[in-house]
Amino acid sequence: QITLKESGPTLVKPTQTLTLTCTFSGFSLSTSGVGVVWIRQPPGKALEWLTLIYWDDDKRYSPSLKTRLTITKDTSKNQVVVTMTNMDPVDTATYYCAYTNLKTDKTGGAIDYWGQGTLVTVSS
Amino acid sequence: DIVMTQSPDSLAVSLGERATINCKSSQSVLYRSNNKNYLGWYQQRPGQPPKLLIYWASTRESGVPDRFSGSGSGTDFTLTISSLQAEDVAVYYCQQYYTTPHTFGQGTKLEIK
Numbered sequence: 001q002i003t004l005k006e007s008g009p010t011l012v013k014p015t016q017t018l019t020l021t022c023t024f025s026g027f028s029l030s031t032s033g034v035g036v037v038w039i040r041q042p043p044g045k046a047l048e049w050l051t052l053i054y055w056d057d058d059k060r061y062s063p064s065l066k067t068r069l070t071i072t073k074d075t076s077k078n079q080v081v082v083t084m085t086n087m088d089p090v091d092t093a094t095y096y097c098a099y100t101n102l103k104t105d106k107t108g109g110a111i112d113y114w115g116q117g118t119l120v121t122v123s124s
Numbered sequence: 125d126i127v128m129t130q131s132p133d134s135l136a137v138s139l140g141e142r143a144t145i146n147c148k149s150s151q152s153v154l155y156r157s158n159n160k161n162y163l164g165w166y167q168q169r170p171g172q173p174p175k176l177l178i179y180w181a182s183t184r185e186s187g188v189p190d191r192f193s194g195s196g197s198g199t200d201f202t203l204t205i206s207s208l209q210a211e212d213v214a215v216y217y218c219q220q221y222y223t224t225p226h227t228f229g230q231g232t233k234l235e236i237k
Contacts, residue, residue, distance in 0.1 A: 046228060046229070047166075047174065048228070049219075049224075049225045049226045061224075062225045063125065063225065096173055096174075100221075104160065107164070107176070107179040107180070108180065108221065109162060109221035109226065110176055110179035110221055111164070111166070111174070111219070112176055112185075114173035114174060114175070115173065116173055117173055
């Protein structure tokens, strides 16, 4: 059974750096094809894809946020960490981590499993 | 970035009736070497994370009721709910995973008429 859980601060101040951790179980991030993705959703708004890390340490970023995001993995701890610098009130959102698998005999990159999300508020 | 545009933004359908949601991508998401459309549909109920309904544009995820179906190819896609049930009230999103960033549509809110 695949599960993912996001953890981190619920409140950050403008200009601070946000660090979120995704702790997962039921899969290994060293398995070929597997990836962990971060997506956010401002209150009442649409989903926004942020960043993705694959089993081979290939990292992808949203071009609009690339300069502010860093994603890393710790395979031994079953964790993925994302940092976002220079936080602003417009970054207030629920942040989700999720599982994906590139294999074409799986979903090929669709997002199969989602964490419950963590609401991060940016306010002074 | 590939821009995903859904229509309509909101939709009200009577119980038992058909609901149709459209999704258009700004460029093709059909990978010709395997003839697969890299397009997924998700359902998000209030207060919940999204749930994958359809992948490869038309393959239902395990456990998804067969009243949900996906169709289309290239740049134009459709999610159809054949007979709306009360539990289908949600926001529906399409997503392309052809190339990163794996962009989402703006969402379609489905309500009961």
